[in-house]
Amino acid sequence: MPANLPPPYFRAEERFRQAKTPEDKITALREMFAIMPKHKGTDHLQADIKRRIAQLTREAQQKPHIGRADSKDHVDREGAGQVALVGAPNSGKSSIVAAVTHAHAKVADFPFSTFDAMPGMMPFEDIQIQLIDLPPLSETYTPSWVYNIIRTTDLIMLTVDLSVEAPEEQILTLMGFLEEAHISLTGEDVKEDFDASVLTKKALFVGTKSDADGAGDRYSELNELYGEEFRIVPVSVRSGTNVEGMKRAIFDGLNVVRIYTKMPRKKPDMALPYVLPRGSTVLDVAQAIHRDFVGRLKYARIWGSEKYQGQQVQRDHVVADGDVIEVHM
Ligand SMILES: Nc1nc2c(ncn2[C@@H]2O[C@H](COP(=O)(O)OP(=O)(O)OP(=O)(O)O)[C@@H](O)[C@H]2O)c(=O)[nH]1
Numbered sequence: 001m002p003a004n005l006p007p008p009y010f011r012a013e014e015r016f017r018q019a020k021t022p023e024d025k026i027t028a029l030r031e032m033f034a035i036m037p038k039h040k041g042t043d044h045l046q047a048d049i050k051r052r053i054a055q056l057t058r059e060a061q062q063k064p065h066i067g068r069a070d071s072k073d074h075v076d077r078e079g080a081g082q083v084a085l086v087g088a089p090n091s092g093k094s095s096i097v098a099a100v101t102h103a104h105a106k107v108a109d110f111p112f113s114t115f116d117a118m119p120g121m122m123p124f125e126d127i128q129i130q131l132i133d134l135p136p137l138s139e140t141y142t143p144s145w146v147y148n149i150i151r152t153t154d155l156i157m158l159t160v161d162l163s164v165e166a167p168e169e170q171i172l173t174l175m176g177f178l179e180e181a182h183i184s185l186t187g188e189d190v191k192e193d194f195d196a197s198v199l200t201k202k203a204l205f206v207g208t209k210s211d212a213d214g215a216g217d218r219y220s221e222l223n224e225l226y227g228e229e230f231r232i233v234p235v236s237v238r239s240g241t242n243v244e245g246m247k248r249a250i251f252d253g254l255n256v257v258r259i260y261t262k263m264p265r266k267k268p269d270m271a272l273p274y275v276l277p278r279g280s281t282v283l284d285v286a287q288a289i290h291r292d293f294v295g296r297l298k299y300a301r302i303w304g305s306e307k308y309q310g311q312q313v314q315r316d317h318v319v320a321d322g323d324v325i326e327v328h329m
């Protein structure tokens with residue numbers, strides 16, 4: 001069966017050929033996929049595009065240095081995870097970054113005050129999490145590189161301004177802009193992104209300016225509408241209310257565990273945990289310590305998560321946040 005591809009497909013394909021960065025290539029490929037008719041004649045092409053998207057996504061996420069912090073398309077990943085602040089103009093994004101990191105995010109009492117991506121490191125207990133302040137999403141203003149950062153970041157922090165009426169409309173508007181960029185939000189962890197035409201990203205909702213008049217009612221309203229699907233945390237950086245709760249929610253949202261290691265007969269190194277995706281095993285920990293450890297690992301001993309006090313566990317044992325692991329070769 002002939003593929004019968006429409007002209008917009010070839011225009012997207014041309015953009016793919018011209019694209020210089022993996023992010024731009026992925027965007028073009030997703031457009032090609034969205035445009036192409038889905039039938040037997042395009043089965044092969046569909047699979048090919050999905051494969052190329054998956055490969056480019058892996059490349060984009062694995063590259064430790066995908067640009068300088070001041071280059072607009074990417075922000076170097078640092079720390080235990082990367083979180084991008086996404087929201088309407090004036091919704092309090094820069095205020096959060098300025099409050100919890102050392103970055104000098106520009107706060108202003110008028111909309112459209114942020115033009116650049118501004119990364120900052122947020123200390124959380126014994127680790128650092130990277131926040132990225134971004135320009136707001138809007139019809140006329142948002143440059144396409146903002147969406148590139150959103151596509152590759154680990155977690156989206158969607159700011160909803162609780163000081164203004166109709167917070168649910170803010171959410172619908174933001175989701176509309178994201179949809180145009182073929183991005184959809186979920187409160188769950190994204191296991192495998194099967195649908196190549198839409199990229200699903202995990203999001204945490206933050207209700208900002210909770211000190212404002214009427215903010216409590218708007219927060220309850222939001223919870224009723226979106227509370228089942230998303231975690232929603234209220235915060236006021238002005239009064240400092242629930243800033244710690246927000247940090248905890250960001251850490252939870254990244255879905256990682258901190259693992260401490262020790263040598264036999266030595267005290268554990270509690271200063272610098274290894275940070276791994278939740279669900280990682282003893283073998284993954286060994287691999288994080290050193291690539292060569294994988295083949296040589298015999299067993300491990302584990303402390304922590306209440307029930308373990310030095311018990312011997314096998315390599316496929318799933319580790320929990322705060323566990324101490326002693327690796328035996
Ligand atoms: N009452 C109150 N006002 C806040 C709070 N956080 C931020 N604001 C105010 O909200 C306004 C906008 O804050 P920004 O942090 O610049 O907002 P933004 O989302 O970065 O804005 P753009 O970059 O223009 O999209 C400023 O006047 C802040 O002082 C808060 O917790 N409570």
Ligand SMILES: [Mg+2]
Binds near residue numbers: 093
């Ligand atoms: Mg700002």
